[in-house]
Amino acid sequence: MKVLKWIGIVLLLALAGAYVLYLIYVRPFTQKMKETSTVQYDKELTIVLGGGGNSGILVSDSLVIVIDTKMGEAAEQLYKKVKELAGTKHILVINTHAHPDHTEGNKLYKGATIIAGGSYTKDFWKGEAGEDAMPTEWLKAKMDIQLGDDTVTVLNMAKNIHTASDIVVYLHKRKMLFAGDIILNKQCPVLMGIADPDAYMAAFDQLPKLFDIQKIVPGHGAIGGTEIIDSFRQYFTDMRAAAIDGTKKDELTAKYKDWGQIPVFMSPNATVSFIGNKIRNPQ
Numbered sequence: 001m002k003v004l005k006w007i008g009i010v011l012l013l014a015l016a017g018a019y020v021l022y023l024i025y026v027r028p029f030t031q032k033m034k035e036t037s038t039v040q041y042d043k044e045l046t047i048v049l050g051g052g053g054n055s056g057i058l059v060s061d062s063l064v065i066v067i068d069t070k071m072g073e074a075a076e077q078l079y080k081k082v083k084e085l086a087g088t089k090h091i092l093v094i095n096t097h098a099h100p101d102h103t104e105g106n107k108l109y110k111g112a113t114i115i116a117g118g119s120y121t122k123d124f125w126k127g128e129a130g131e132d133a134m135p136t137e138w139l140k141a142k143m144d145i146q147l148g149d150d151t152v153t154v155l156n157m158a159k160n161i162h163t164a165s166d167i168v169v170y171l172h173k174r175k176m177l178f179a180g181d182i183i184l185n186k187q188c189p190v191l192m193g194i195a196d197p198d199a200y201m202a203a204f205d206q207l208p209k210l211f212d213i214q215k216i217v218p219g220h221g222a223i224g225g226t227e228i229i230d231s232f233r234q235y236f237t238d239m240r241a242a243a244i245d246g247t248k249k250d251e252l253t254a255k256y257k258d259w260g261q262i263p264v265f266m267s268p269n270a271t272v273s274f275i276g277n278k279i280r281n282p283q
Contacts, residue, residue: 096180117165
């Protein structure tokens with residue numbers, strides 16, 4: 001009976017600790033994540049930050065392109081804005097990756113074309129985002145969409161970076177990259193499963209060579225220039241150094257205390273742990 005009593009006490013303490021963690025870190029982060037702000041970049045391009053992943057609405061004479069559809073109430077608000085701008089024009093949705101904070105709103109776009117990376121399986125997508133968010137087309141490599149005097153390039157990175165099939169979208173006239181969660185601005189990444197820190201670093205080198213980038217819309221965080229890539233590259237460099245040399249960990253992780261994060265799950269310490277496991281167990 002004493003053993004059961006102590007087990008009960010330990011469980012209660014664990015639950016209490018988890019609840020405190022939720023109140024201090026998780027709840028404020030999720031509340032902030034629900035917030036949205038709209039940037040009218042120019043008369044054709046509207047960027048809606050937050051409410052899940054950052055989204056873009058690009059309007060042309062015959063087509064409206066939506067980049068990522070958000071989650072929850074923000075997804076519904078985005079859809080209303082899209083319908084208002086689109087009228088009778090066809091809607092093309094592009095999902096940068098499968099995670100629900102970028103795809104939950106797909107279910108609202110009945111009759112639209114929805115494109116996602118073709119390196120996913122349908123079963124994976126169903127398990128990650130749900131069957132009602134299923135794309136209608138799978139992009140294996142690259143496509144160019146001509147919109148008047150502008151070209152929109154949609155590129156499947158086709159390797160394990162954040163997920164197995166991250167897509168980036170480049171607007172040539174604006175020299176703007178929608179990077180999905182390959183690039184974040186002052187937010188720690190979620191690294192799970194097949195995510196590959198080395199592939200992130202390779203992407204940071206590859207993307208500026210593929211595109212003349214002047215503006216970046218990250219998966220989360222504010223719009224910026226190529227300094228966002230430099231900052232996110234430094235984050236991975238520092239976390240790798242901390243994983244290799246534990247004496248540097250406190251100093252290096254403290255550099256990012258003002259970044260969006262949730263302890264254990266999405267934080268500098270979580271990144272250090274993930275990279276350390278990759279180093280110790282290479283595949």
